Amino acid sequence: MTDEYEGAAEFYDHVVPYATRGDVEFFVDEALAADGPVLEVGCGTGRVLIPTARAGVTMTGLDVSAAMLARCREKIAAEPEKGQQRIDLVEADMRSFELGKKFALATFSIRPFQHLLTTEDQVACLTTIHRHLVRDGRLILDLFNPSLDYLVNRPIGVEQEEGPPFTMPDGREVVRTFRIVAQDRFTQVNDIELIYNVTGNGRSDRQVHAFRMRYLFRYEAEHLLARAGFAVHRLYAGYDRSPYGSTYPGELIFVARKGS
Numbered sequence: 001m002t003d004e005y006e007g008a009a010e011f012y013d014h015v016v017p018y019a020t021r022g023d024v025e026f027f028v029d030e031a032l033a034a035d036g037p038v039l040e041v042g043c044g045t046g047r048v049l050i051p052t053a054r055a056g057v058t059m060t061g062l063d064v065s066a067a068m069l070a071r072c073r074e075k076i077a078a079e080p081e082k083g084q085q086r087i088d089l090v091e092a093d094m095r096s097f098e099l100g101k102k103f104a105l106a107t108f109s110i111r112p113f114q115h116l117l118t119t120e121d122q123v124a125c126l127t128t129i130h131r132h133l134v135r136d137g138r139l140i141l142d143l144f145n146p147s148l149d150y151l152v153n154r155p156i157g158v159e160q161e162e163g164p165p166f167t168m169p170d171g172r173e174v175v176r177t178f179r180i181v182a183q184d185r186f187t188q189v190n191d192i193e194l195i196y197n198v199t200g201n202g203r204s205d206r207q208v209h210a211f212r213m214r215y216l217f218r219y220e221a222e223h224l225l226a227r228a229g230f231a232v233h234r235l236y237a238g239y240d241r242s243p244y245g246s247t248y249p250g251e252l253i254f255v256a257r258k259g260s
């Protein structure tokens, strides 16, 4: 299996919309309230995982990308010893894993679930997570809320600037652009490119992160959760816990409880 995030991993933590995304406090608070170990699914470079462990929560981070996990390990190594001891990292596919441990909470931050492109994969993932939760365990599923305007009007094939430029620690300047290469409205899968236009050290380079993502609508996600044995407890439109429907399109953040 190819590591889709291999080329993007070095830039990830410097991308301004990720570095300034207002979700970390939300996930830290939810993890503290869960009062038990937390599984961060698709933990990436530890953007949420590490601050949560720093707050005192025992964390397992699971990701399929060796490159993202390598970044995460580097960052964990710079944490105080106590924080380091609270974190386990596992390289695995979210559709099928066995950790031999149960969690009070499982979380997805910045939409890793949308990397699953079929209903079978989505159900397999949710069922696997369900098995890893304690009796009243919870799941937080952070999804993109597809607005009709976005689906109809976002131009296909056009490269657009995405977020402000940023500077890497070694001085290279990066402008990130974004392109929907193709949109399949039947399968709800978009072919996407995030392009890192890098200049510095006397050269310029284009690093293309190509991947596919499936968008889900609210009731579709509710049915999927129910199929896997979850009951929706809360549905938010933002990390400030504003209720779904208060802003359009807003986010689509499910807090679900393990039903049985």
Ligand SMILES: C[S@@+](CC[C@H](N)C(=O)[O-])C[C@H]1O[C@@H](n2cnc3c(N)ncnc32)[C@H](O)[C@@H]1O
Binding pocket: 005, 018, 041, 042, 043, 044, 045, 046, 047, 048, 062, 063, 064, 065, 068, 092, 093, 094, 095, 108, 109, 110, 111, 112, 115
């Ligand atoms: C957008 S990043 C989010 C990273 C992190 N949660 C954050 O908030 O910064 C998505 C992550 O999902 C991971 N991922 C994608 N497909 C996966 C799979 N099948 N199993 C496990 N992780 C996966 C990617 O490797 C990547 O690290």
